[in-house]
Amino acid sequence: MSNIRRKPDARRLAGVASGLLALSTVFAAYSAHAADRVKIQFWNAMSGKLGETVQHLADEFNQSQNRYEVVPVFKGTYKETMLSAIAAFRAHNPPDIVQIFDVGTATMMSARGAYVPVYNLMAKEHIAFSTKQFIPAAASYYSNTQGKLVSLPFNSSTPVIFYNKDLFAKAGVQPPKTWAEMDVVGKKLRASGAACGFTTGWPAWVQMEQFSLWNGLHYATHDNGYKAVKGVKLLINDKPYVEHLAQLGEWSKSGVFEYGGPESNSRPLFVSGHCAMYMGSSASYAAIKGGAQFPFGIGPMPYDGKLADAPQNTVVGGASLWVMKGVPSSHYAGIAAFLKFMMSGKSQAYWASSTGYVPVTQAGYQQLKSEGFYNEQPGAMVAIDELSNKAPKPWTMGIRLGYMPQIRQVERNEMEAVFAGHKSAQTALDEAKRQGDVLLQQFTQSLQH
Structure with missing residues (x-):
C-alpha cells in the first residue's frame, strides 16, 4: 500500500466549504428566527416525569408554529410556585402563565387585579371557548358564579383506592364499597398476614374534603364558600366527620389503618407491600406502576352507607393555569394559542x-375512549366515574375557601393527635373548626385592605 499522500482536490474542498457555509447560514437564520419568537414564561410545580411531560407538550406547541416559544419553569412545590407568582406580580415582573393548586383558587379569584380571566382572554383573541368543553367536575371548580372559567383546568385528579391483588387474593376479599365493609376487609387482611390494611395520602384532602363531597355533606356554610366569602363557617365537627375520624383512630390501634404522614408520604407503605391499600390521588398511578412489584387494581373511595345521599360525587384536586396581568400585551395572543393547544383532544x-390525571376536556376523554385506552386501562375510568357519579349539588361542586392551605394544616395536626391517641375525634374537630373559622375571618378581613 502506498505511503504517498495525495494532495487535496481543490474542487472537493470548495464543495465542502460551500456546504458548511450554507449550513451555517441555515443555523444562523434559525437562531435569529428563534430569537425573534415571543417567549411565554410558564411557571409550574411539575417535577420528575410530570415535568418531562409538561416539557414535551411545550416542545410540541413550539414546533407547531414559529411566533411563540413557551418556556416551562419549575418553581418548586405548589405553595412555592404560588408564592413566587404573587411576589413576581408585586415586583411588576409576573410570569405569563402560572400553575396554581386547587386550594389557592379562592385566593386567586379574590385578587382581581392580578389575573386575566381565561374566558375573557379567549373571547378577545376570537378563540372558540366554552365551559361545556370541559368535564363538569373540572369546570365547576374553576368557574365564577356565572359559570365562566376564570382559569384553565389542567392537572386534575380525584382520590381512589389502589389495592394489592396478591394480598386481596390471599385474604379472599374484594375492594370495600363502604366504610363498614372496610372494617371487615381490613380485619381479614390483617388476619391473613398483611402488616397493614390501608393507609392514606393527603389526609385532610382525602379524609375530610373529599369525604364530605363523596358523601353529600356540607363542609362549610354558604355552599362551601361558593355563594359568599364573608361569614363562612366550617361544619367539619358535625356527627359524620366525628364518627369517621373516630373510626380511623380505632383502626390505627389495630393495624387496619396506618398513618404514613402528610401529602403522599404514605405511598411507599403501599408500594413496598406493607399496606394492602392506599387511598390517594388517581394521579399516583404512574408512580405506583413504576415502583410496585405486585399486580394492583384501582377501586372507588368507600362511602358512608348510613347517609342517604352517598355516594354523591367527588371533585378534582390538582391545579389550573392562570393568565397573569402585567405582561407585555404582545404575549396574550401566544398565551391564548398555547391554552387552546393544551385543550385539544391530542x-x-x-x-x-x-400521567394518570384525568382528561379535563370532553375532546380528550373522547379521544382516549376511541383509542381503546379505557378498555386497556379500566382502572383509569374509576376517577371519571367518581367525578361524574351524580350531578353536583350546590354544596358538592367543590370547596372554595380562603386560606385553605392553612386550614388543611390545622386539620392534619388535629387528625394526627387522634391517630396518636392524644385527643378524641370530637375534641380534635371542635378545635379544627375553631382555628379554621378564625382563618376564614382573617381572610375576609384581608380582602378589605
Whole structure:
C-alpha cells in the first residue's frame, strides 16, 4: 500500500466549504428566527416525569408554529410556585402563565387585579371557548358564579383506592364499597398476614374534603364558600366527620389503618407491600406502576352507607393555569394559542395517558375512549366515574375557601393527635373548626385592605 499522500482536490474542498457555509447560514437564520419568537414564561410545580411531560407538550406547541416559544419553569412545590407568582406580580415582573393548586383558587379569584380571566382572554383573541368543553367536575371548580372559567383546568385528579391483588387474593376479599365493609376487609387482611390494611395520602384532602363531597355533606356554610366569602363557617365537627375520624383512630390501634404522614408520604407503605391499600390521588398511578412489584387494581373511595345521599360525587384536586396581568400585551395572543393547544383532544389524551390525571376536556376523554385506552386501562375510568357519579349539588361542586392551605394544616395536626391517641375525634374537630373559622375571618378581613 502506498505511503504517498495525495494532495487535496481543490474542487472537493470548495464543495465542502460551500456546504458548511450554507449550513451555517441555515443555523444562523434559525437562531435569529428563534430569537425573534415571543417567549411565554410558564411557571409550574411539575417535577420528575410530570415535568418531562409538561416539557414535551411545550416542545410540541413550539414546533407547531414559529411566533411563540413557551418556556416551562419549575418553581418548586405548589405553595412555592404560588408564592413566587404573587411576589413576581408585586415586583411588576409576573410570569405569563402560572400553575396554581386547587386550594389557592379562592385566593386567586379574590385578587382581581392580578389575573386575566381565561374566558375573557379567549373571547378577545376570537378563540372558540366554552365551559361545556370541559368535564363538569373540572369546570365547576374553576368557574365564577356565572359559570365562566376564570382559569384553565389542567392537572386534575380525584382520590381512589389502589389495592394489592396478591394480598386481596390471599385474604379472599374484594375492594370495600363502604366504610363498614372496610372494617371487615381490613380485619381479614390483617388476619391473613398483611402488616397493614390501608393507609392514606393527603389526609385532610382525602379524609375530610373529599369525604364530605363523596358523601353529600356540607363542609362549610354558604355552599362551601361558593355563594359568599364573608361569614363562612366550617361544619367539619358535625356527627359524620366525628364518627369517621373516630373510626380511623380505632383502626390505627389495630393495624387496619396506618398513618404514613402528610401529602403522599404514605405511598411507599403501599408500594413496598406493607399496606394492602392506599387511598390517594388517581394521579399516583404512574408512580405506583413504576415502583410496585405486585399486580394492583384501582377501586372507588368507600362511602358512608348510613347517609342517604352517598355516594354523591367527588371533585378534582390538582391545579389550573392562570393568565397573569402585567405582561407585555404582545404575549396574550401566544398565551391564548398555547391554552387552546393544551385543550385539544391530542394534548389531553397524551397528558392523561402519560400521567394518570384525568382528561379535563370532553375532546380528550373522547379521544382516549376511541383509542381503546379505557378498555386497556379500566382502572383509569374509576376517577371519571367518581367525578361524574351524580350531578353536583350546590354544596358538592367543590370547596372554595380562603386560606385553605392553612386550614388543611390545622386539620392534619388535629387528625394526627387522634391517630396518636392524644385527643378524641370530637375534641380534635371542635378545635379544627375553631382555628379554621378564625382563618376564614382573617381572610375576609384581608380582602378589605
